[in-house]
Amino acid sequence: MKALIINNYGGPEQLHLQEVPLPSPSAGEALIRVHAAGINPVDYKMRNGSMRIITGNKFPLILGFDIAGVIEQTKGKSEYRPGDKVFSKLSVRRGGYAEFATASEKHICHIPAGLTMAEAAATPLASLTALQGLQKGDPIKPDDKVLINGASGGVGSFAVQIAKAMGAYVTAVCSERNIQFVKDLGADHVIDYNAEDFTKTKTRYKKVFDAVAKSSFSRSGKILEYGGIYITTIPNKGLLFHRAVNFLRKTSAEFILTKSSGNDLRVIADYIKNGQVRPYVQKEFPLQDGARAHEMIETNRVRGKLVLKVIA
Numbered sequence: 001m002k003a004l005i006i007n008n009y010g011g012p013e014q015l016h017l018q019e020v021p022l023p024s025p026s027a028g029e030a031l032i033r034v035h036a037a038g039i040n041p042v043d044y045k046m047r048n049g050s051m052r053i054i055t056g057n058k059f060p061l062i063l064g065f066d067i068a069g070v071i072e073q074t075k076g077k078s079e080y081r082p083g084d085k086v087f088s089k090l091s092v093r094r095g096g097y098a099e100f101a102t103a104s105e106k107h108i109c110h111i112p113a114g115l116t117m118a119e120a121a122a123t124p125l126a127s128l129t130a131l132q133g134l135q136k137g138d139p140i141k142p143d144d145k146v147l148i149n150g151a152s153g154g155v156g157s158f159a160v161q162i163a164k165a166m167g168a169y170v171t172a173v174c175s176e177r178n179i180q181f182v183k184d185l186g187a188d189h190v191i192d193y194n195a196e197d198f199t200k201t202k203t204r205y206k207k208v209f210d211a212v213a214k215s216s217f218s219r220s221g222k223i224l225e226y227g228g229i230y231i232t233t234i235p236n237k238g239l240l241f242h243r244a245v246n247f248l249r250k251t252s253a254e255f256i257l258t259k260s261s262g263n264d265l266r267v268i269a270d271y272i273k274n275g276q277v278r279p280y281v282q283k284e285f286p287l288q289d290g291a292r293a294h295e296m297i298e299t300n301r302v303r304g305k306l307v308l309k310v311i312a
């Protein structure tokens, strides 16, 4: 099969389309013919070697966690049939930038009707991060105030919609050019981060979800209500210290490490079926143009998601 691989850590030029052996599923896994693969910032962090502690030094390495496609083959007892349309967040080193990938059946979910393959591929990692992040702390109740920082990005655009679906009053933080976009996602209130420091407001929030990890608990913790929680996508030493002493305070600090989960994808699929969540794909690239897609995701300016089309 063809796959977009790297043979060394480095820049986007390391990505090459190459013939590699077809992966074979073990018991409890499925072989999926990939139609589209979603792109996430973690992909370029793996490509440039900053995550080599996880990826190791074995090459070729196929990047990519998010796939949408069709079941080709299952192994053992299975709830899926060849031809079923599925999406999944793969576990590490499985490789989504390829014509085929294997996934644990526990990480797979049927694609809800109405989503294109590109939209389905854009969904798993970012939406799971948003869902699992917003589930930290006490459950959201109707009209709870939730602030999403980085509301226009992959994680943030899902977090705005999922927090709204959970009943929250959502404040979205983004730059001026994305104000209308996050309003269209359903945000009740929008703060332009270049015009206003959201940590200086008198409003108090039940949850501050820092989807882009650009603030800190030291700053954002001040705008939490009693019992409120700050959640970030990237832990640092300060966050780890605050998290260790959560029991001493009336507010808490947490970080999210996203888990692959077919069950959580079913929760998101239900939101999609109900019309409460919709992925937004800013741009699609053919698989062989993965390097251009990586250049774009590294700008940190993507609105919604980028996707590689494996089958045109």
Ligand SMILES: NC(=O)c1ccc[n+]([C@@H]2O[C@H](COP(=O)([O-])OP(=O)(O)OC[C@H]3O[C@@H](n4cnc5c(N)ncnc54)[C@H](OP(=O)(O)O)[C@@H]3O)[C@@H](O)[C@H]2O)c1
Residues within 6 Å of the ligand: 040, 041, 042, 125, 126, 129, 149, 150, 151, 152, 153, 154, 155, 156, 173, 174, 175, 176, 177, 178, 193, 211, 212, 213, 214, 233, 234, 256, 257, 258, 297, 300, 301, 302, 303, 304
């Ligand atoms: N721990 C985990 O398991 C996990 C899981 C998923 C993601 N992550 C991490 O979470 C981060 C976000 O992921 P993502 O997929 O959402 O990234 P992304 O889609 O690439 O984020 C891009 C967005 O960030 C916004 N942005 C940039 N600087 C900002 C700032 N100072 N304040 C507010 N918004 C800003 C940009 O909007 P403007 O152009 O309007 O600024 C753009 O829309 C990444 O670092 C990723 O690696 C971690």
